[in-house]
Amino acid sequence: MxxxxxxxxxxxxxxxxxxxxxxxxxxxxxxxxxxxxxxxxxxxxxxxxxxxxxxxxxxxxxxxxxxxxxxxxxxxxxxxxxxxxxxxxxxxxxxxxxxxxxxxxxxxxxxxxxxxxxxxxxxxxxxxxxxxxxxxxxxxxxxxxxxxxxxxxxxxxxxxxxxxxxxxxxxxxxxxxxxxxxxxxxxxFRKSLTREKILVDKIEEKVALIKTFTGDDGKLLKYAAEIGYKGIILEGFGRGNVPPLVAEAVEEIVKEKKIPVIITSRCFKGRVYPVYGYAGGGADLRKKGAIMSEHPIGQKAKIKLMVVLGKTSNLEEIRQYFEPNISRRIILHEG
CATH class of the missing domain: 3.40.50.1170 (L-asparaginase, N-terminal domain)
Structure with missing residues (x-):
């Protein structure tokens, strides 16, 4: 049976x-x-x-x-x-x-x-x-x-x-x-078009999820990198914007320590996108090396990064998993 x-x-x-x-x-x-x-x-x-x-x-x-x-x-x-x-x-x-x-x-x-x-x-x-x-x-x-x-x-x-x-x-x-x-x-009623498979032999457990706040000076973000986290999910405002000192911390973590920082949003509808070019805006963060997560919910991005890090630690390869539509649009625009 x-x-x-x-x-x-x-x-x-x-x-x-x-x-x-x-x-x-x-x-x-x-x-x-x-x-x-x-x-x-x-x-x-x-x-x-x-x-x-x-x-x-x-x-x-x-x-x-x-x-x-x-x-x-x-x-x-x-x-x-x-x-x-x-x-x-x-x-x-x-x-x-x-x-x-x-x-x-x-x-x-x-x-x-x-x-x-x-x-x-x-x-x-x-x-x-x-x-x-x-x-x-x-x-x-x-x-x-x-x-x-x-x-x-x-x-x-x-x-x-x-x-x-x-x-x-x-x-x-x-x-x-x-x-x-x-x-x-x-x-x-429908079938999801956003599914994906990432088949791995292991996962990386050391991924932090940090929520930014008004007046955030980036010290919590830096501390997560210092104590051994291999990846960080940063939950920003709106489109994925953060205070300026947090943006500076992101740049330091990504460019000096080579640790991926994935940007999500405290909004649970829509998606983060590199729109704002001011210090701490999404476009500024991306120029500083941050990766924009097309799925806005932080706990989902954390799970995904744990899985992706089981496959690769290359920052640009990781980017392709999190922002395929963003990357494609930017390439087309630059082209």
Whole structure:
């Protein structure tokens, strides 16, 4: 019989509340296999535990190990696809790393819960059920890694957590969902055109994510370079602009230390672009050696740089991964 593997990592979906607060339940993952609706789908459901940790305890190395584990599972011809249960806090990072690095194109759907097992209206069982339905949909092939919660299906690259407590927390700002689960029907509206694969044998964990602020003097940025980070994601304002002293720090880090600095934005719609030529403007930063990330969300750029650094440390090669459209336009303009 064909099967779907549910690979559990922990998170609120596997937690209960006690006198200490909401904590991992030692049998939480077992409850997933007891969801009655899963028994009527005509496929074998196999639950395997990868870990049982809170979402903030997830690390880049664990994400990488999860990617390798899923690829091994998907080599089995009887496995249709995989559902990964995860905590919501870092789900968007893990799902995006999987999307970039998984070799298989079989469906992989990440899901979670905003309410723990014992909470009124817990959303975990429905999210798992909807995710399995998504894996079983013929249209799910070639869609990349997806995130399914609250009966919405999102692309891993595009989705982000937007609300601290609401079950409708996951959204894809500027893009919208790929589709929905309505009752027992999976309906896809679109296919993402922004997906990419970066197949590597390793990742670089030492990538910092730093948010600039008014009055920033660049010292935090310099310190990150001094203590051994191999790459830095700098979250700027608007189009990717920063205070002038930060721009000077960027130039020093890139040109003297040869450490890539990727510019993102605190805005989660649109893209950074080298428009402004004043000191600290995007165009000025690019002249100083910074790389503009066409995806504005900092945590996504961090995951991507970890993967890219597993392949190359050449600054211009890294640039091609982050700003293909920007680089192409500038070349055409200069030509």
């Amino acid at each position: 064909k099967k779907v593997v549910i690979l559990t990592t922990g998170g609120t979906i596997a937690m209960v509340k006690n006198e200490q607060g909401v904590v991992p339940y030692d049998k939480g993952n077992a409850l997933i296999s007891e969801i009655p609706s899963l028994k009527n789908l005509g496929v074998k459901i196999e639950v395997r535990e990868f870990s049982n940790i809170p979402s903030p305890h997830m690390t880049p190395q664990k994400m990488w190990e999860l990617s390798r584990t899923i690829d091994e599972i998907l080599k089995d011809n009887d496995v249709i696809g995989v559902v990964v249960t995860h905590g919501t806090d870092t789900l968007e990072e893990t799902s995006y790393l999987l999307d970039l690095t998984l070799k298989s194109e079989k469906p992989v759907v990440c899901t979670a819960a905003m309410r723990n097992i014992g909470e009124l209206g817990t959303d975990g069982p429905r999210n798992v059920y909807s995710s399995v339905l998504t894996v079983l949909s013929p249209q799910a092939n070639q869609m990349g890694v997806m995130v399914c919660l609250n009966d919405e299906i999102h692309a891993a690259r595009e989705v982000t957590k937007t609300y601290t407590s609401n079950v409708a927390t996951f959204d894809s700002p500027g893009y919208g969902p790929l589709g929905i689960v309505d009752e027992d029907n999976v309906i896809f």
